[in-house]
Amino acid sequence: MINLPAVSAIYKFEMMRTWRTLAQSIASPVISTALYFIVFGSAIGSRIAEIDGVSYGAFIVPGLIMFSILTQSISNAAFGIYFPRFTGTIYEVLSAPISPLEITLGYVGAAASKSIILGLIILATAAAFVPLQIAHPVIMLLFLVLTAVTFSLFGFIIGIWADGFEKLQIIPLLLITPLAFLGGTFYSISMLPPFWQTVTLFNPVVYLISGFRWSFYEISDVNVWLSLVMITLFLSIALGIIWWIFKSGYRLKA
Amino acid sequence: MTLSENAPIISISHLDKTYDDGFKALKDISLDINKGEIFALLGPNGAGKTTLISAICGIVTPSSGTVKVAGYDIIKEYRQTRKLIGLVPQELTTDAFETVTNTVNFSRGLFGKKPDPAYIEELLKSLTLWDKKDNQLMTLSGGMKRRVLIAKALSHQPDILFLDEPSAGVDVELRKEMWSLVRKLRENGTTIILTTHYIEEAEEMADRVGVISKGEVILVEEKSVLMKKLGKKQVILDLIEPLNELPSALAAYDLSLIKEGQELIYTYDTNANRTGITTVLKALSDNNIKFRDLNTKESSLEEIFVELVQEK
Structure with a gap:
């Protein structure tokens, strides 16, 4: 039987933390994304030709949302579990009648919820700057949720692995940002020379952005089904690692 | 269950x-x-x-x-x-x-x-x-x-x-x-x-x-x-006249002098059948050692504890 009060206690605790740090959690990513729209979408974008019949400003919207979801999911979830480890308050969660699955549900559920809310806010912000269309809203939401959950899980793993605040920042900054920039946030893969197109297919973020963009404009770099398969694969990998962490007690219990 | x-x-x-x-x-x-x-x-x-x-x-x-x-x-x-x-x-x-x-x-x-x-x-x-x-x-x-x-x-x-x-x-x-x-x-x-x-x-x-x-x-x-079990008790006698050393007649008892001979301490086991207090007091009187006050003191858990940990 699931300990629902416990899951909900962790979930609410984490959501309250967002509320307390509203400027950092919501306002800052929204503002930085809005700046991208102004610079690349309106100012420079007006001088860039349409890509596959979509104006440049509108073309980058799905990529930018994906980029925010990836980085915010990871840092939210990583911080959420790292901080109690750092302060020592984790003792209470470990001594509570709560299963690993429930702990994960609480922390990752909250981190993913925040990312999804953030993604929707950015989407609404984008609509103010560029003309938007969403051809497949359900698939759009599916990608949004799957990506938020998957990368919150990865963030949770990073938060357990990290033994200092620096490590919390390293992965989002040194890995996710370059992968997102090179994964088609600002351009279509087909604009690259053939060799680099092949190299790019090793970048997991390509599949996320491509699939997400397809749900808006029905244009994609890789087949949308392949995108769905890949995101499901990433999700399974993340779940596998978390299962191992709780089984072995890695970094949580002596 | x-x-x-x-x-x-x-x-x-x-x-x-x-x-x-x-x-x-x-x-x-x-x-x-x-x-x-x-x-x-x-x-x-x-x-x-x-x-x-x-x-x-x-x-x-x-x-x-x-x-x-x-x-x-x-x-x-x-x-x-x-x-x-x-x-x-x-x-x-x-x-x-x-x-x-x-x-x-x-x-x-x-x-x-x-x-x-x-x-x-x-x-x-x-x-x-x-x-x-x-x-x-x-x-x-x-x-x-x-x-x-x-x-x-x-x-x-x-x-x-x-x-x-x-x-x-x-x-x-x-x-x-x-x-x-x-x-x-x-x-x-x-x-x-x-x-x-x-x-x-x-x-x-x-x-x-x-x-x-x-x-x-x-x-x-x-x-x-x-x-x-581990508690020892002590009788502390405040002597009228300080002693430089214990008379040899008292050597058989667990007695010691403290505070420059002003106080005499007798240590005994509370669990023993005979604590020996009467005998000691009689011996003191026989040797003409007089005291003005008498206190007893029990060993605290602290002392017991230190003893136990040292034994290990």
Whole structure:
């Protein structure tokens, strides 16, 4: 039987933390994304030709949302579990009648919820700057949720692995940002020379952005089904690692 | 699984804990805690007190051995066992930005209980935290934070309460308050296990005392029995005229002079059939040694404890 009060206690605790740090959690990513729209979408974008019949400003919207979801999911979830480890308050969660699955549900559920809310806010912000269309809203939401959950899980793993605040920042900054920039946030893969197109297919973020963009404009770099398969694969990998962490007690219990 | 009245509420059997770096924190610990008692786990720093508590509560995974709480296994049936336990950790670990009420409600939820504002209000009032209920934890003093940790541990109305070094960094007033709280909880049937390296705390509070040293439980005894068993008593005689040395006629007795011969001490075993006091007093009178006052002194747990740990 699931300990629902416990899951909900962790979930609410984490959501309250967002509320307390509203400027950092919501306002800052929204503002930085809005700046991208102004610079690349309106100012420079007006001088860039349409890509596959979509104006440049509108073309980058799905990529930018994906980029925010990836980085915010990871840092939210990583911080959420790292901080109690750092302060020592984790003792209470470990001594509570709560299963690993429930702990994960609480922390990752909250981190993913925040990312999804953030993604929707950015989407609404984008609509103010560029003309938007969403051809497949359900698939759009599916990608949004799957990506938020998957990368919150990865963030949770990073938060357990990290033994200092620096490590919390390293992965989002040194890995996710370059992968997102090179994964088609600002351009279509087909604009690259053939060799680099092949190299790019090793970048997991390509599949996320491509699939997400397809749900808006029905244009994609890789087949949308392949995108769905890949995101499901990433999700399974993340779940596998978390299962191992709780089984072995890695970094949580002596 | 149901439990008979007299079965121990916690039953530890051959518990070992070896940390990854090879350090043996617990060595073959077997120990029963009775329902409703106050049990003091006494030992120097690094003896394994916190590790033992952490193992029972699920924070540290035992290397081998079993622990049963109310008949449930702490690994296989952790949901049942953990529900019964409240833990007040040694360190003042709190979420800096949370308010008192939120953090206590969080704890209650974590332990699977539905919100109960009336109970929480009563709890916070009993710990004189009610005035501070909306304060952020980082604004509280160390003593107040300790109270918050106690409130968190009691938020889900546990049957068993672990207090890990409850007196660490606590002023005299709070310590006394805490002791009276612990007694009140015991009256309501809560089993209390406290670790301490302050003997006076064990002496003041405990029904039974377990002495732990270097990962081993070296002694478990009713406090009164322990005091009696190992307790030596001394008669201190305040002499009218100081003695330079003991007359040879008194050499057969366990006598010693202190305070430049002003006081004479006779040490005897309280458990012996004959304490020898009469004989000694008679011998003194025979040797014409007079005294103006007489005191007796019992050895404290502290002295007993130091003796035990040294023996090991």
